[in-house]
Amino acid sequence: MPRSLKVYQTSFPDHTVLSSVMHTLADKILFFCSSAKSLTTLFLRGNNMDGPFPAKELKYLTNLELLDLSRNRFDNSTPVQGLADLRKLKTLDLSRNEFTGWGQLQGKFRICELKNLQELDLSHNQLIGEFPLCLTSLTRLRVLDLSSNQMTGKVPSAIGSIESLEYLSLFDNDFRGFFSLGSLANLSNLKVLKLSSISNSLQVESEGSWKLDFQLHVIAIPSCNLGKLPHFLLHQKELRLVDRLHGVFPFWLMDNNTNLEVLLLQNNLFTNFQLPKSAHRLLLLDASASQLFPHDIGWILPNLRHLNLSKNSLQGNLPSSLGNMKKMYFLDLSHNVLYGKLPRSLTMGATSLQVLSLDNNQFSGRIGDGLLNSSSMSVLDLSNNYLTGVIPGWIGNLYGLSMLLIPNNYLEGQIPVSLIDISFLVLLDLSANRLSGDLPHRFSSDTRMLFLQDNNFSGTIPDTVLGNASILDLRNNRLSGNIPKFVSNQKIYILLLRGNxxxxxxxxxxxxxxxxxxxxxxxxxxxxxxxxxxxxxxxxxxKLQHDGQEGYDNAGLMFVSSDIFGGMGIDEEFFSTEDLGRYYRSMLMLDPFTVDYTADSVxxxxxxxxxxxxxxxxxxxxxxxxxxxxxxxxxxxxxxxxxxxxxxxxxxxxxxxxxxxxxxxxxxxxxxxxxxxxxxxxxxxxxxxxxxxxxxxxxxxxxxxxxxxxxxxxxxxxxxxxxxxxxxxxxxxxxxxxxxxxxxxxTPADVGEEEEDVIDIVSFYWSIIAAYVTVLLGILASLSFDSSWSRTWFSVVDAFIHKVKSLIS
Missing domain, CATH: 3.80.10.10 (Ribonuclease Inhibitor)
Known part of the structure; x- marks a missing residue:
C-alpha cells in the first residue's frame, strides 16, 4: 500500500474518493480497489506507473464515474482492456502518457463504447494517425481534448454532430487541408475552441452563409491560414481569451468584450492598434514582435498584470503612463531600442513587480533606487544596455530576488556585500562588465549559477566561492594562484576557468x-x-532526484531554469487568485491558463x-x-x-x-x-x-x-x-x-622543388653579402686618394671629434 493512500468522503453523499499522489505500483493500489465496488472517483495521476495496465482490477469498479490516470507512463506495449466495462464512467483522463496509436485506444480500451462519457482528455501523448470518427458517437461528450499529439489528416466536419460539446481542443497537432468553421454551427453549447497546425498546413475557412449563434469564452486558432479575421467574431460578446489573431487589428474586439482578460497578439505586424476609449479590465497582453506600443496604455489598461511588448523595435523613452499599472506582476520590454535612464516613474509606481525585463535596449546612466519599491521582485534583467557606475548596495534589500542579470554593461567597482547576502538568489550574471577587486569568499547557499566572466577580478579563487553552485564561469579575468579545493564539489555541472x-x-x-x-x-x-x-x-x-524519482535530464541544464522558478514565489498559475484562465470548469478543472516563465530563461x-x-x-x-x-x-x-x-x-x-x-x-x-x-x-x-x-x-x-x-x-x-x-x-x-x-x-618532383628553393635562397644571401662588400671597398679606396672631397670629408670628421671633446670637458 502506498504511504499516502487515503480514503475519504466527498461532499456528495455516498461518493467515495480514493486519492494517491505518491509513487506506487498499479497492481498493489488496485488490489484494494477490486473490493471497493462503491468507488466513484479514482485519482492515480503522477505516479510514474509503467507496469501492466490495471484493467483486471478496474473492471470491478462498476460504479466508477471519474478515472484519472494522467501523468504516468502507459504506452501501447501495455496489454490494456476492460475499460468498456465501466459503463457509468463520465470522466476519463489519460493525458501525459506515452500512447502512440489509436488502435490501442479504440480496440482494447474500447473508449468509443463508453456512451456515458462526458469528458475525455488524451492530450500530451504521442498519438498518430487521423481523427477517430468513432468518437463522434459519444453524444454526451462535453469535453474533448486531443491537443499536443501528432495527429494528421483533415479535421472531420463530423465533429459538428457532437452537439453536447462545450470544450474542443485539437491544438498543437499536424492537421492539414481545409476546415470550415461552419461545420460547428450546431454546437450551440461550445465555449472553448482551440485549433492549430504545427506545420502551418491547415486552412480554416471562416466565411460562408452559415451563422454561429454560440458565444465563445476562448478562441485560439493560430497557424490556420485564416487570411483575415473571422467575421463571426464581430458578434462575440463573452470572450475571455483570444489567442493570436492575424490581419488588421479589430479595434472593436475590446469594446465588444468588456470581460476580455487575456489577449495574445504576438508575432503579428499590426499597423494600427486602437485601445478602447475608457478603461478596460484586461489582465494579460502579449503583443511581442507586433510593432505595438500605445503611449496611453497605462491609463486605458490599469488592471494589467502581465505585459509583454518585447521585440517591437520601440524607440525613445518609456511613457509615464506605465507607472499607473500598479498591479503589474510581469513586464517585458526587452529587445527594443529604448534609451535614457531607467524609468523612475515605472519603478516607483509598479510596486507589485515580480519580473522585470529591460534587457537588450540602450538604457544608460546609473541604476536608480526606484526599484526599491518593488520589494517582491524575483527576476530583474538589465543585461545588454549601457549602464554605468557601481552595483548599488540597496539591491540587497530585494530579499526575494532569485535571478539578477546585468551582463554586458559598463559597471565598475566590486560586488557589494549586500548582494552576496540575498538568501534566495539562484542565478547571478554580472559578466562582461568592468568589475574588479577580489572575489567574495562566499555566495548564498542557494546560488546555483554564477557568471562572472569577462571582468577584471584579481587575486586568488577562494575555496568557498563555489558553495552549492552548478555552474561557475570565471573565464577571462586576472585571477592567479592555484586551482582551489572547491573542485571536489559533487554538484557542479559546468566549471569554466579559461583565460586567467x-x-x-x-x-x-x-x-x-x-x-x-x-x-x-x-x-x-x-x-x-x-x-x-x-x-x-x-x-x-x-543525474536528478525529484519527488523520489531518479533519472537523467536529457535537456541538459534546462532543469536549472525550472528549479529557479519553482522556488522564487511565482505561482505557475500566475493569476490563480483571480481564477484567470480557468475558462472551463469541469470535474477535472481542465484548461487552467498558465504562463511559461521559463521559456526564455534557458x-x-x-x-x-x-x-x-x-x-x-x-x-x-x-x-x-x-x-x-x-x-x-x-x-x-x-x-x-x-x-x-x-x-x-x-x-x-x-x-x-x-x-x-x-x-x-x-x-x-x-x-x-x-x-x-x-x-x-x-x-x-x-x-x-x-x-x-x-x-x-x-x-x-x-x-x-x-x-x-x-x-x-x-x-x-x-x-x-x-x-x-x-x-x-x-x-x-x-x-x-x-x-x-x-x-x-x-618523390623526385618534391626533391627537385626543394633543391631549387634552397639554391635560390643561398644565391640571394650571397648576392647581398657581395654587394655590401663591394660598396664598402669602393668607399675605402676613394678615401685613400688625395682629392678635394676626401679632404673635406676628413675635415668634417675632425670638427665633429673636436666638438664632442669640448662638450665632454
Missing part, C-alpha cells in the same frame, strides 16, 4: 567530479602532468570545440560534454586512462609540452567529435585504431614530432593537410610525401 593566470598543478581533487558536462582550464599557466585519475570524472547527463554557455568558440543553449547544451586543457604548460605523457571518458565529445590538449605517443585508448571515445593535440612534443605514429571514431569531425595533430603513415579509413579520409602540418616525418595523403613501408621517401 592560474598556476601550479591540476589538483587531484578534480578526479572526484561527478556528472560534469564542461570543464575548461585552458589559457592559464598550469604545469605538471595530467592526472591519470581524470578517467574517474563522469562526463554524463546530470542557460547559455560558451565552449571551444571543432576549432571554434560556440555558444551552447538549452537542449544543445545538454548534449555537449567537453574537456579543454589547452594553452598551458602541462608536460609528461598523455594518460592512457583518458580513453575511459567514453561520453566526451570534445577534447583539447593543444599548446602544451606533452610528450610520448597518442594513446590507442582514445579509440574508446566513440562520441568524440573534436580532438586537438596540436603544438606539443608528441612522437610515434597516429594509432590506426582512431579510425573507429565515426563521429570525429575535427582532428588536429599539427606541430608535433609524429612519424609514419597517416591513416585514411573512416573519418580520416576527410581531414586535409592542415591537420598534420609541422610533422615532417608524417607521410601519405593528404601530404605530398609518399611512404615506402614505414620510411619516408620523397
Amino acid at each position: 593566470n592560474l598556476a601550479g598543478s591540476i589538483p587531484s581533487q578534480m578526479c572526484g567530479l561527478t556528472n560534469i558536462q564542461l570543464l575548461d582550464l585552458s589559457d592559464n599557466r598550469l604545469n605538471g602532468s595530467i592526472p591519470s585519475c581524470f578517467s574517474n570524472i563522469s562526463f554524463s547527463f546530470p 542557460i547559455e554557455v560558451q565552449f571551444a570545440a571543432k576549432l571554434r568558440y560556440d555558444s551552447y543553449i538549452g537542449v544543445t547544451l545538454g548534449f555537449m560534454f567537453g574537456l579543454d586543457l589547452s594553452e598551458n604548460e602541462l608536460s609528461g605523457e598523455i594518460p592512457a586512462e583518458l580513453g575511459d571518458l567514453v561520453d566526451i565529445r570534445a577534447l583539447n590538449l593543444s599548446h602544451n609540452h606533452l610528450s610520448g605517443v597518442i594513446p590507442e585508448s582514445f579509440s574508446n571515445m566513440e562520441d568524440l567529435e573534436s580532438l586537438d593535440l596540436s603544438f606539443n612534443l608528441l612522437h610515434g605514429q597516429i594509432p590506426s585504431q582512431l579510425t573507429k571514431l565515426s563521429s570525429l569531425a575535427v582532428f588536429n595533430v599539427s606541430y608535433n614530432n609524429l612519424s609514419g603513415i597517416i591513416p585514411l579509413k573512416g573519418q580520416f579520409s576527410t581531414f586535409d593537410e592542415t591537420s598534420y602540418i609541422g610533422n615532417p616525418l608524417l607521410c601519405g595523403q593528404p601530404t605530398n610525401r609518399s611512404c615506402n613501408g614505414d620510411t619516408l621517401k620523397e
Whole structure:
C-alpha cells in the first residue's frame, strides 16, 4: 500500500474518493480497489506507473464515474482492456502518457463504447494517425481534448454532430487541408475552441452563409491560414481569451468584450492598434514582435498584470503612463531600442513587480533606487544596455530576488556585500562588465549559477566561492594562484576557468567530479602532468532526484531554469487568485491558463570545440560534454586512462609540452567529435585504431614530432593537410610525401622543388653579402686618394671629434 493512500468522503453523499499522489505500483493500489465496488472517483495521476495496465482490477469498479490516470507512463506495449466495462464512467483522463496509436485506444480500451462519457482528455501523448470518427458517437461528450499529439489528416466536419460539446481542443497537432468553421454551427453549447497546425498546413475557412449563434469564452486558432479575421467574431460578446489573431487589428474586439482578460497578439505586424476609449479590465497582453506600443496604455489598461511588448523595435523613452499599472506582476520590454535612464516613474509606481525585463535596449546612466519599491521582485534583467557606475548596495534589500542579470554593461567597482547576502538568489550574471577587486569568499547557499566572466577580478579563487553552485564561469579575468579545493564539489555541472593566470598543478581533487558536462582550464599557466585519475570524472547527463524519482535530464541544464522558478514565489498559475484562465470548469478543472516563465530563461554557455568558440543553449547544451586543457604548460605523457571518458565529445590538449605517443585508448571515445593535440612534443605514429571514431569531425595533430603513415579509413579520409602540418616525418595523403613501408621517401618532383628553393635562397644571401662588400671597398679606396672631397670629408670628421671633446670637458 502506498504511504499516502487515503480514503475519504466527498461532499456528495455516498461518493467515495480514493486519492494517491505518491509513487506506487498499479497492481498493489488496485488490489484494494477490486473490493471497493462503491468507488466513484479514482485519482492515480503522477505516479510514474509503467507496469501492466490495471484493467483486471478496474473492471470491478462498476460504479466508477471519474478515472484519472494522467501523468504516468502507459504506452501501447501495455496489454490494456476492460475499460468498456465501466459503463457509468463520465470522466476519463489519460493525458501525459506515452500512447502512440489509436488502435490501442479504440480496440482494447474500447473508449468509443463508453456512451456515458462526458469528458475525455488524451492530450500530451504521442498519438498518430487521423481523427477517430468513432468518437463522434459519444453524444454526451462535453469535453474533448486531443491537443499536443501528432495527429494528421483533415479535421472531420463530423465533429459538428457532437452537439453536447462545450470544450474542443485539437491544438498543437499536424492537421492539414481545409476546415470550415461552419461545420460547428450546431454546437450551440461550445465555449472553448482551440485549433492549430504545427506545420502551418491547415486552412480554416471562416466565411460562408452559415451563422454561429454560440458565444465563445476562448478562441485560439493560430497557424490556420485564416487570411483575415473571422467575421463571426464581430458578434462575440463573452470572450475571455483570444489567442493570436492575424490581419488588421479589430479595434472593436475590446469594446465588444468588456470581460476580455487575456489577449495574445504576438508575432503579428499590426499597423494600427486602437485601445478602447475608457478603461478596460484586461489582465494579460502579449503583443511581442507586433510593432505595438500605445503611449496611453497605462491609463486605458490599469488592471494589467502581465505585459509583454518585447521585440517591437520601440524607440525613445518609456511613457509615464506605465507607472499607473500598479498591479503589474510581469513586464517585458526587452529587445527594443529604448534609451535614457531607467524609468523612475515605472519603478516607483509598479510596486507589485515580480519580473522585470529591460534587457537588450540602450538604457544608460546609473541604476536608480526606484526599484526599491518593488520589494517582491524575483527576476530583474538589465543585461545588454549601457549602464554605468557601481552595483548599488540597496539591491540587497530585494530579499526575494532569485535571478539578477546585468551582463554586458559598463559597471565598475566590486560586488557589494549586500548582494552576496540575498538568501534566495539562484542565478547571478554580472559578466562582461568592468568589475574588479577580489572575489567574495562566499555566495548564498542557494546560488546555483554564477557568471562572472569577462571582468577584471584579481587575486586568488577562494575555496568557498563555489558553495552549492552548478555552474561557475570565471573565464577571462586576472585571477592567479592555484586551482582551489572547491573542485571536489559533487554538484557542479559546468566549471569554466579559461583565460586567467592560474598556476601550479591540476589538483587531484578534480578526479572526484561527478556528472560534469564542461570543464575548461585552458589559457592559464598550469604545469605538471595530467592526472591519470581524470578517467574517474563522469562526463554524463546530470543525474536528478525529484519527488523520489531518479533519472537523467536529457535537456541538459534546462532543469536549472525550472528549479529557479519553482522556488522564487511565482505561482505557475500566475493569476490563480483571480481564477484567470480557468475558462472551463469541469470535474477535472481542465484548461487552467498558465504562463511559461521559463521559456526564455534557458542557460547559455560558451565552449571551444571543432576549432571554434560556440555558444551552447538549452537542449544543445545538454548534449555537449567537453574537456579543454589547452594553452598551458602541462608536460609528461598523455594518460592512457583518458580513453575511459567514453561520453566526451570534445577534447583539447593543444599548446602544451606533452610528450610520448597518442594513446590507442582514445579509440574508446566513440562520441568524440573534436580532438586537438596540436603544438606539443608528441612522437610515434597516429594509432590506426582512431579510425573507429565515426563521429570525429575535427582532428588536429599539427606541430608535433609524429612519424609514419597517416591513416585514411573512416573519418580520416576527410581531414586535409592542415591537420598534420609541422610533422615532417608524417607521410601519405593528404601530404605530398609518399611512404615506402614505414620510411619516408620523397618523390623526385618534391626533391627537385626543394633543391631549387634552397639554391635560390643561398644565391640571394650571397648576392647581398657581395654587394655590401663591394660598396664598402669602393668607399675605402676613394678615401685613400688625395682629392678635394676626401679632404673635406676628413675635415668634417675632425670638427665633429673636436666638438664632442669640448662638450665632454
